[in-house]
Amino acid sequence: MKSEHISEIRAIVGEAYVTDAPAARFAYRQDASLFGGTDAAVVVRPGNTDEVARIMALASRHGIPVVVRGGGSSIYGQPPGVPGENLLLDMTRMNRVLCMDPQGMTVTAEAGIIMGRLQEACNSAGFYLFVPAAPVHTVSLGGWLSGAAGGGGIWWEIISITVVLPDGTVVRTGGGPGTSVRMTGAYSRIMGGPDLTGMFIGDGGSFGVKTEVTVRLLGLPGVTRAAIVVLRNLDAVLEMMRRHVARVNPHPFDPLLVFGPGANELFSADEASADTFTVMAMMQGHTDAEMDARREAFAAIADELGGEHTQELDALADMMARGPNEESEMEMFGLGFFNSLGVAAWLPFNMPRTRMAEVYPQLVRWREDRLLEAERRGFECQARFEFMAPSDQCSVTGEVDAFFKDSPSPELRQFVRAMIRDYQEFTHGLGLLDVYNQGMMSRLNAGSWSEGYRALYSTLKKVLDPKNILNAGLWLDRTSDDGV
Amino acid sequence: MSDHLKNLRVQAPAIYSCRSCGMCGNKMTSNVPYVCPLREVTSGFDHFYARGKIIIARGLLEGSLEMTPDLAEAAYGCMLCGNCMTQCGATDRTTAEPLVDTVGIVEAMRADLLHEHPEWVAQGYHLLLAATRQYDNPWGTPRSTREKWCRGLDLPRTAQDGTGVLLFVGCTIASTPALHARARKAVAVLRSVGINPVILGRDEPCCASVQRRIGALDMARDMVRRNTKALNETGCSEIVALCAGCANMLANDYRSAGLTARVRHIVPFLAELLAQGRLALHHEYARTVCYHDPCHLGRHMGIYDQPRDLLRVVPGLRLVERPASGPNTLCCGAGGGMRVFEDGARALEIATVGLLSAREAGAVEMVTACPFCELNLDAASRSMPDGMPVLDIIDVVHAAVEGVKE
Numbered sequence: 001m002k003s004e005h006i007s008e009i010r011a012i013v014g015e016a017y018v019t020d021a022p023a024a025r026f027a028y029r030q031d032a033s034l035f036g037g038t039d040a041a042v043v044v045r046p047g048n049t050d051e052v053a054r055i056m057a058l059a060s061r062h063g064i065p066v067v068v069r070g071g072g073s074s075i076y077g078q079p080p081g082v083p084g085e086n087l088l089l090d091m092t093r094m095n096r097v098l099c100m101d102p103q104g105m106t107v108t109a110e111a112g113i114i115m116g117r118l119q120e121a122c123n124s125a126g127f128y129l130f131v132p133a134a135p136v137h138t139v140s141l142g143g144w145l146s147g148a149a150g151g152g153g154i155w156w157e158i159i160s161i162t163v164v165l166p167d168g169t170v171v172r173t174g175g176g177p178g179t180s181v182r183m184t185g186a187y188s189r190i191m192g193g194p195d196l197t198g199m200f201i202g203d204g205g206s207f208g209v210k211t212e213v214t215v216r217l218l219g220l221p222g223v224t225r226a227a228i229v230v231l232r233n234l235d236a237v238l239e240m241m242r243r244h245v246a247r248v249n250p251h252p253f254d255p256l257l258v259f260g261p262g263a264n265e266l267f268s269a270d271e272a273s274a275d276t277f278t279v280m281a282m283m284q285g286h287t288d289a290e291m292d293a294r295r296e297a298f299a300a301i302a303d304e305l306g307g308e309h310t311q312e313l314d315a316l317a318d319m320m321a322r323g324p325n326e327e328s329e330m331e332m333f334g335l336g337f338f339n340s341l342g343v344a345a346w347l348p349f350n351m352p353r354t355r356m357a358e359v360y361p362q363l364v365r366w367r368e369d370r371l372l373e374a375e376r377r378g379f380e381c382q383a384r385f386e387f388m389a390p391s392d393q394c395s396v397t398g399e400v401d402a403f404f405k406d407s408p409s410p411e412l413r414q415f416v417r418a419m420i421r422d423y424q425e426f427t428h429g430l431g432l433l434d435v436y437n438q439g440m441m442s443r444l445n446a447g448s449w450s451e452g453y454r455a456l457y458s459t460l461k462k463v464l465d466p467k468n469i470l471n472a473g474l475w476l477d478r479t480s481d482d483g484v
Numbered sequence: 485m486s487d488h489l490k491n492l493r494v495q496a497p498a499i500y501s502c503r504s505c506g507m508c509g510n511k512m513t514s515n516v517p518y519v520c521p522l523r524e525v526t527s528g529f530d531h532f533y534a535r536g537k538i539i540i541a542r543g544l545l546e547g548s549l550e551m552t553p554d555l556a557e558a559a560y561g562c563m564l565c566g567n568c569m570t571q572c573g574a575t576d577r578t579t580a581e582p583l584v585d586t587v588g589i590v591e592a593m594r595a596d597l598l599h600e601h602p603e604w605v606a607q608g609y610h611l612l613l614a615a616t617r618q619y620d621n622p623w624g625t626p627r628s629t630r631e632k633w634c635r636g637l638d639l640p641r642t643a644q645d646g647t648g649v650l651l652f653v654g655c656t657i658a659s660t661p662a663l664h665a666r667a668r669k670a671v672a673v674l675r676s677v678g679i680n681p682v683i684l685g686r687d688e689p690c691c692a693s694v695q696r697r698i699g700a701l702d703m704a705r706d707m708v709r710r711n712t713k714a715l716n717e718t719g720c721s722e723i724v725a726l727c728a729g730c731a732n733m734l735a736n737d738y739r740s741a742g743l744t745a746r747v748r749h750i751v752p753f754l755a756e757l758l759a760q761g762r763l764a765l766h767h768e769y770a771r772t773v774c775y776h777d778p779c780h781l782g783r784h785m786g787i788y789d790q791p792r793d794l795l796r797v798v799p800g801l802r803l804v805e806r807p808a809s810g811p812n813t814l815c816c817g818a819g820g821g822m823r824v825f826e827d828g829a830r831a832l833e834i835a836t837v838g839l840l841s842a843r844e845a846g847a848v849e850m851v852t853a854c855p856f857c858e859l860n861l862d863a864a865s866r867s868m869p870d871g872m873p874v875l876d877i878i879d880v881v882h883a884a885v886e887g888v889k890e
Contacts (some may be wrong), residue, residue, distance in 0.1 A: 016527040021554035024529050026543050027536030032505040045528060090508070117512040124514075135601060137511040336573020339503045340583060382577075405709050408500040408545075463743070 035077025070143025077439025260386025592701025
């Protein structure tokens, strides 16, 4: 990148928030994935929407490739951009809660805020964001919306997004100031025009740089109850899911988490659990009586399906329960738990609930075959983790992960990278799509697009980003015709 | 084999145990306002916190990154407080020890940089090492001044019966006249329970903690070996250290060198005497205080309850906690040589945040148990328009034993 361009950027954001020093830049070459971060010529930490707009305008004028990074927590890597030439926007300095509106029940925050910080701010004000599947201590709000919102509940709660388009134009989507110049705040996503908010969700950041987001809030549920039962087979699990979602949806506070046999091994030394499924129902609401009634309703379904209780699991459920203003004695697994298990082959899935009985066993079988190959090559699998949860009425999200004993050897990482990639090709071959629109996964998802969808994406991208400077190469090959 | 990156190579297992998830830089809960205090007071680029440093270390090991002058900012921009290790939460499933030893990785990075490119390391660190070579302490105070604090106390220099308690004062207290009273108070408290401690006076060696933390690992190893022999020759069965940094170093780095005495910081030593009913804290100390956990004592030695046990029984004393306390305590800013990094400016900024947090919790005094924390917090307090007194816990215990109000 030309030094005069770096000087211009320094003038926009201030000297301290621009670095082209080799070690500092190198720290962004990795993220939480095995697929790598961004090879940047310069890293910039903008402080507000105006600064982002001025930087994008400059990049657009000079054709500088731009890659956007939030918490750096992707599991499939970051957009490659143009290695060695990228201007990397590290958005995490934009981490303020701009407006907490308790009356209107919305919060507006800068997109670089880490979800845990936003959740804490909401909790302090008596509210709650429903993001059960988000790694809240590592992922940014903007990153979650761009790359992973499909599986995490918050998608439907987004009212408005402020986006800086690749040419520096600032757009505010949703029913509010963006669609009515006489309105001061966003209150509804769909009022005043087409749902352009949705266009920027799950885009991997390729249509614009998200800088501010308005989210609808839920009242903080003060009471939690848990119930845990063991089911003997997948059919019972799926029937439990069907009845559960039919009973509780659209209520968002009752996630049903199902752990497969591999996960059981992590929690219990009991060999009898080796081929069972553990179903954990979390019930969150506002009064003890309400939650006790829900727990009884869950117990009735579990009884009908032959759900079994153990003292150990009942005790665990009691530990997770809490009343108003009480701290639970137990948190759900933190990321540290998984990080302790070794190098992760994250193998997620999302599919129609109705296809689970057919497809899920194939996914587990695929993993087991690959683990045999790992064993032959001397890579030690330390843990398996199967997990599934209804993500809404229709679909199920889950994982069939494997964790390998650490090794500095590049062969292990190559093996796990290939395992992740091959698994996704296998699942795409079965007609599934992944919830993550990040790095290499975006390219894979795009490979399944229909002709019309691909044409629409390419048209939008060309209109919004005619020089293809923003997150180039994320969805489509940077040099191909339809990749702009 | 070349000795290029010889220290980082030792840390390879820890480096490759990091999953680069970023929790070490981004976690936030009601008890963890943030993880890395340095990231909060700098421009916040990733090389200022653990994930970025570990990615850099991996790049160096794999040859995809070469050493450049700016590596010094990544290597020395760290308090070695270990909060990132605590908040990471990844542990060895067998030993339950943290899986990613960020402190060890950063110390190794410093060591390799200091060894291979000393010209890129700030002059202040070289001055500490030069002072150590000349005076056997990092502060450059002549040996003859090291026993000024104990003049007139008539303390023994060797254990008479092989069961003595050696009071290890440490370079910082011995070299800082303003802290001499602290050591004398510690002696008074020990004598109040019938212990007349052994001291080494002018012969007390530097424990080598500072040298190790700033990357002079070879120098530190030599000092440990030499000091172990001298400490064993005192015949004492127990070493009680006044400084948290010394206590951590003596307890964790000297055992493998053959140190025979049991090592404790004075806080758990006194807490045990209190529990045994031998230490009586009966004079009133009517203040609302906040206890700052020194990283060396808390996160690195696991001592959180004992200082609070001592403070809670002092009549009239009200103990308040900041949201981030105990294992979540944010470093005072002085750890890991930060008083040298950027001439100590960042250390003071971090300390100021800690003091403001204590004030919000209702404290009128800050109490700690480490001279590094005390000096840095005190310096920050003096730079504030409405700072607060910063004390060592020995000051409070002494006041409660003898009825002397500071």
